[in-house]
Amino acid sequence: MTDIDAQGGEADTPAEIAPEIAPETLFDTLLTRSHEQLVLHPTRESYSALLATLHAAGYHSVIDLCGVDYLTNDSRQLPADIEPERFEVVVNLINHRERARLRLRVQVPEADAVVPSAFNLYPGTEAMERETFDMFGITFEGHPDLTRILMPEDWIGHPLRKDYDSGRIPVQFKGAPANR
């Protein structure tokens, strides 16, 4: 028993170097693991269909939805077939019955930052998608009320983008004189 295990352990190491393993999939979508957490990598086209599949499979809640701007980070791990893009929309789902969680990472190109909205299936994403729109400028197609949620409506720019200047500037209240 132990011998077989040891052999298996040895076989693991070269397998990591060899790229010839079939990529793991779940719900017909590329699957990776990040610290024992399951991460699915749908494309923008398959995202809506995957959500429908997951909803039918018992993932009844979108617990979290947020954006990430990978402008200055080249270190992320993605499956070979997935083309890295500047933005990512990260969706965390939960299956209460099986006590399981899944995370979806959808690549969103900068030039066409549009993602289908999950609102029709998961109305709870309403505020979260608005926040992602507000902070990253990612548009959610089909969202009923895509307005800014945290920043004032007339704010220019999307504050969580990596090319948005951050620093200690005076707080800009509306109507306050500039350059105070």
Added chain:
Amino acid sequence: MTATHELPANVNQTSEGGQELTSAGVVAAGERLRELGAVLRMSENDAIVAEREQVPDDETMIINMGPQHPSTHGVLRLMLELQGETVLRCKPIIGYLHTGMERTGEELTYLQGPTNVTRMDYAAPLFTELAFSLTVEKLLEIEVPERAIWIRMLMTEMNRISSHLLFMATNGMDLGAVSMMLYGWREREEALRFLQEVTGLRMNHNFIRPGGVAADLPDGWRDSVLRLLDMLPGRLAEYDTLLNQQPIFRERLQGVGAITAEECLALGVTGPILRSTGYDWDLRRDMPYLAFDQVEFDVVVGSYGDCFDRYAIRLAEIHESMKIVRQCLEKMPKGDYRIQDKKVTPPPRARIDESMEALIHHFKIFTEGFKVPEGEAYVSIESPRGELGCYIVSDGSSKPYRMHVRAPSFVNLQSLPHLMHGSLVADAVAIISSVDPILGEVDR
């Protein structure tokens, strides 16, 4: 969709444009149905009924509630469309307390991180620190010592008690039971006194840090805990007499703002609101973190999903937290209160006096911070308000590349339009109160 027509100057200065509730006449029928159904998809029959319910524009009125309103728990602004006393539509407008904490989190090292996140949910600061620390520890792949785990449990459960006591106070105040406010505040202060004894601060503790906790429990902590545990049951019994057995209080809450489990799940609502519908879900039991699988406690659920259930659940959860605290008292192991990993933990104070390397190391950890391997992780815990999650992307440096906090209040607030539809304005206050939003966490 921003309004371009001429508005009086003062309106222009305060208007939130498209974020605001549009007047009923302008809204397309489909959108109106969505708002009536409070973002839940309606069945055909419901839609027909709602269509019939539709009242002419000139019979309704849109009013603002907040952001400066004592019952909105901070700076929550609600736009209510009223027909007489009845709320037809409601839209929460938030962001008045937005300070860009997620962005700030990207500029702070992992060691400084808890000072930032602790200010999000100011009624339960230890929980955000815990979520942040657990996520960083997951990325670092380190295990904190047993004693640190139990100290974290003790402290967060104490914090849950103080947070729910604050709810008792504000809930009473919102409903006109002003004496309840004083009592709730008084007991909360006792709980905060214990937190202060351990962490040095009443709020914004920065006590739970990646790698463990900031300091060991002080001498005499057992007595302080016991004093609190002896005092609270009597006081909670007083609440029971004062509120549960008071017909006016019950009338104000029972049957008000009901929601079903399906609606909660669809809206992503968690915590006491979800449990009030009878849905048996508590992350402490169902997806245990820390050592919650080693303690005995009950998950309290309601049956009607109304304001009274949400109140009763929080009262019962204080009792359950006291149970857990008592078990922490018995089971508190000996040992280190933080991980002895040179990468993460600064050397002990005494070593700095005698070793040059220790001094340099200490300096490096506090100036540069420690590096966290590349990767991403999401860890969530059960805060007094629901699932509190933290998602961190690391690029291998000593600062998070992206730090996102899934704030329960932010998501729970989405249930307000649904809870309020068809209720009275006076009930709106009770409903906001029963959702128990903390605006620091909503706006971050």
